[in-house]
Amino acid sequence: MSNRLPWWVGGILMSGLLLLTFSIYGADRPIGASTYVPYVAALIFDLDPEKYSYIEHIKDSGSWEGVMLLGVLFGGFITSVFITKSFRFSLIPTAWKTYKNNSILSRLLWSFFAGFIMIIGARLAGGCTSGHFMSGMSQLAMSAMIFGGVVMITLVVTGKYFYNTKGKK
Amino acid sequence: MADLIFVVEESNTTVVDRIFKMVENVIHMEHGSVALVFLIGVIFGGIIQYTRVDKFEKIAGFSMLKDTIIPKMLFLTVGITSIGLYFMIDAGQAHYHVKPIILQGLIIGGILFGVSMAILGKCPGTGPVSIAEGRIDVLVGAIGGLLGGLVFTLYYDDFFKPLMGESLGKTILPDFFEGHEDMTALIFGVVVILIAIAIPKRELFDEADLCKLPDDQRPDKK
Numbered sequence: 001m002s003n004r005l006p007w008w009v010g011g012i013l014m015s016g017l018l019l020l021t022f023s024i025y026g027a028d029r030p031i032g033a034s035t036y037v038p039y040v041a042a043l044i045f046d047l048d049p050e051k052y053s054y055i056e057h058i059k060d061s062g063s064w065e066g067v068m069l070l071g072v073l074f075g076g077f078i079t080s081v082f083i084t085k086s087f088r089f090s091l092i093p094t095a096w097k098t099y100k101n102n103s104i105l106s107r108l109l110w111s112f113f114a115g116f117i118m119i120i121g122a123r124l125a126g127g128c129t130s131g132h133f134m135s136g137m138s139q140l141a142m143s144a145m146i147f148g149g150v151v152m153i154t155l156v157v158t159g160k161y162f163y164n165t166k167g168k169k
Numbered sequence: 170m171a172d173l174i175f176v177v178e179e180s181n182t183t184v185v186d187r188i189f190k191m192v193e194n195v196i197h198m199e200h201g202s203v204a205l206v207f208l209i210g211v212i213f214g215g216i217i218q219y220t221r222v223d224k225f226e227k228i229a230g231f232s233m234l235k236d237t238i239i240p241k242m243l244f245l246t247v248g249i250t251s252i253g254l255y256f257m258i259d260a261g262q263a264h265y266h267v268k269p270i271i272l273q274g275l276i277i278g279g280i281l282f283g284v285s286m287a288i289l290g291k292c293p294g295t296g297p298v299s300i301a302e303g304r305i306d307v308l309v310g311a312i313g314g315l316l317g318g319l320v321f322t323l324y325y326d327d328f329f330k331p332l333m334g335e336s337l338g339k340t341i342l343p344d345f346f347e348g349h350e351d352m353t354a355l356i357f358g359v360v361v362i363l364i365a366i367a368i369p370k371r372e373l374f375d376e377a378d379l380c381k382l383p384d385d386q387r388p389d390k391k
Binding site: 006080141151 | 182188192199200205208221230232234235241242250255257268269275276277280281286297299305306312323339341353386
């Protein structure tokens with residue numbers, strides 16, 4: 001068995017999953033993957049929903065995505081162990097060593113920082129790659145197209161200045 | 170001292186109780202059974218893992234324009250889904266769940282998201298898949314993310330909500346082409362699929378994965 005699927009097979013399968021999720025025979029809602037983060041944060045830190053209006057606001061989406069997240073972790077783990085055989089503990093990606101530096105501390109600090117602003121960003125915009133880009137654009141939503149455009153541009157600009165690609169393959 | 174600590178009032182529930190509460194919420198919602206929602210997650214994680222689009226080399230690689238698998242797969246997914254979904258909604262088999270245009274929120278949020286996606290090399294959907302395959306650096310990113318979610322929740326009313334601005338409505342593309350809605354949806358879908366095919370395919374491979382494969386199966390040596 002091949003250890004990975006080509007992009008077009010992945011795209012077709014992902015469309016099937018999105019359509020199933022949207023359909024009234026499925027979940028009758030879009031797929032999202034960033035509302036669960038503040039929901040889980042509130043769950044871990046035991047925040048009082050009566051004090052913080054945002055928790056009440058995201059209660060439904062957050063718990064739906066929270067259950068989905070458990071599935072994602074399970075599905076990702078099983079697939080990495082039995083199909084792609086890519087399960088291994090690692091602290092620093094190969095390309096980070098090539099294009100940034102060899103310091104584990106640098107990678108971990110940047111990861112922490114990026115994770116922090118990523119969730120603030122996603123919650124300000126009201127969605128992420130799943131909720132806006134995939135689910136939103138599939139509904140022809142203008143909000144998703146604005147978000148997608150801004151993200152694509154900043155992603156590529158950041159990549160150009162954050163990493164050192166000069167003279168490297 | 171008390172106002173320095175944000176979690177003061179104990180609600181006498183444990184994390185496990187609150188996880189059960191989460192599952193209970195899903196049972197009472199009409200958005201699929203708990204088993205179905207879990208299964209959607211399993212398939213979602215499985216597709217992302219099996220196509221390897223959760224890899225740092227794919228997402229950060231795209232930010233350096235050294236890998237184009239992410240945009241190709243994303244655009245193909247959007248193209249096919251948009252056509253299917255438009256006609257499913259027409260037939261009453263699905264509904265719109267369009268997010269509003271909250272311009273400042275979308276732009277500020279999009280910039281923060283784009284910058285962090287390039288640095289972390291993950292997004293909130295692909296991150297858990299990487300954690301599930303043992304990436305500790307992404308787990309550290311997720312802890313940062315949880316704190317981000319906490320800060321957002323704590324200061325939502327006072328700071329973040331005013332920063333996002335007002336909603337300009339839930340406009341969709343066919344609204345601009347009255348009388349030609351079906352055609353607009355169809356053309357959008359086809360154009361996006363063509364973009365997915367037209368983007369030149371470039372790949373950045375990870376030697377740490379490749380070295381486990383026999384020589385004749387290595388995608389970089391084909």
